[in-house]
Amino acid sequence: MPELPEVETIARKLKPELVNRTILSADLRWTRTLATPSPGKFKEQIQGQRIVDIGRRAKYLIFRLSSYSLLIHLRMSGDLYIKDGTLSAAKHDRLIINVSGGRSVAFNDTRKFGRVWLTSNPADILGKLGPEPLDNEFTSQWLYAALHKRHRQLKPLLLDQTFIAGLGNIYTDEALNIAKLHPQRDSSSVTAKQAEALRDAIQNVLQEGIRRNGATIDWVYRGGEFQNYFRVYDREGYPCQNCGAIIKRMVVGQRGTHYCPNCQR
DNA sequence: TAAAATGTTGGGTA
DNA sequence: ATACCCAACATTTT
Structure with missing residues (x-):
């Protein structure tokens, strides 16, 4: 599920339920879900840690613990939910963290692409990420300059997490449609005015996604309703909401890409 | 059956 | 170094 609004939705939901609880134990049910450290060290180090805060950077969930950071990336099919600690593991539960108060947090991930890191230096993992699109530093001037430093197709560039962090396939297609820019447009050909429109479109569509609690697709991540408002x-x-022309699909940078061939130039 | 699915990374090529 | 393509990861659905 995981793009920025979905991860933000999860972080907001978990935070009030888990902050100040103590981690009692961890049940790692699929070894490769854990990126670092080793399973033995992980279980030893996480035990007894207090959950100080829960937040998000890009598509990473960040659990700030007493002396470590627990980072979780949901990748394609991950979900995190709270359940009664006495319940047995559900299908596709890859990691269960038992906390004080008789509850647990389950990392459920059908496709097993998700990853978990327990580290003292989160910057090792997060350091290469580009700016947060909802932060003040993400200005149209910055975007215009950054687009002109490269010669790349717009969509793959926006999906590059070192360029901007948090956009995925859905929100990129939506933002480009709102900004009336073709997904294969050369980044260096975007005008200052178009860069401003793109900045606004990205921020607006992400905020809309958060407001609607993310998008719920297929069996993954139930709860949001943004999927009912895709453009x-x-x-x-279906017809484009800008101009009425028929929306097309093509593959760009190995990703299914939806756009209006009439008004996205 | 083949194709596609909200993501990332490593390898190879030009 | 930059840009781009492919494969891999693993499972489910259409």
């Missing part, structure tokens, strides 16, 4: 994503054959 182009998964809307091949």
Whole structure:
């Protein structure tokens, strides 16, 4: 599920439920879900840690613990939910963290692409990320200059987490449609005015996603309703809301891409 | 059956 | 170094 609004939705939901609870134990049910450290060290180090805060950077969930940071990336199919600690593991639960108060947090991940890091230096993992699109530093001037430093197709560049952090396939398609920019447009050809429109579109669509509690697709991450408001994503054959032309689908940078061939230039 | 799915990374090529 | 393509990771759905 995981793009910025979905991860933000989860962080906001978990935070009031878990802050100040103590981690009692961890049940790692699929070894490769854990990126670092070793399973033995992980279980030893996480035990007894207090959850100080829960937040987000890009598509990473960040649990700030007493003396470590627990980072979780949901990748394609991950979800995190709280459950009664006495319940047995559900299908596809890869990691269960038992906390004080008789509850637990389950990392459920059908496709097993998700990853968990327990580290003293979160910057090792987060350091290469580009700016947060909802932060003040993400200005149209910065975007214009950054787009002109490269010669790349717009969509793959926006998906590059070292360029901007947090956009995924859905929100990128949506933002480009709102900004009326073609996904294959050369980044260095974007005008200052178009860069401003793109900045606004990115911020607005992410905020809309957060306001609607993210998008819920297929069996993954139930709870949001942004999927009912897609302008182009998964809307091949339907009319564009800007101009009425029929929305098309093509593959760009190995990703399914939905766009309006008339008004996105 | 083949294709596609909200993501990232490493390898190879030009 | 930059840009781009492919494969891999693993499972489910259409």
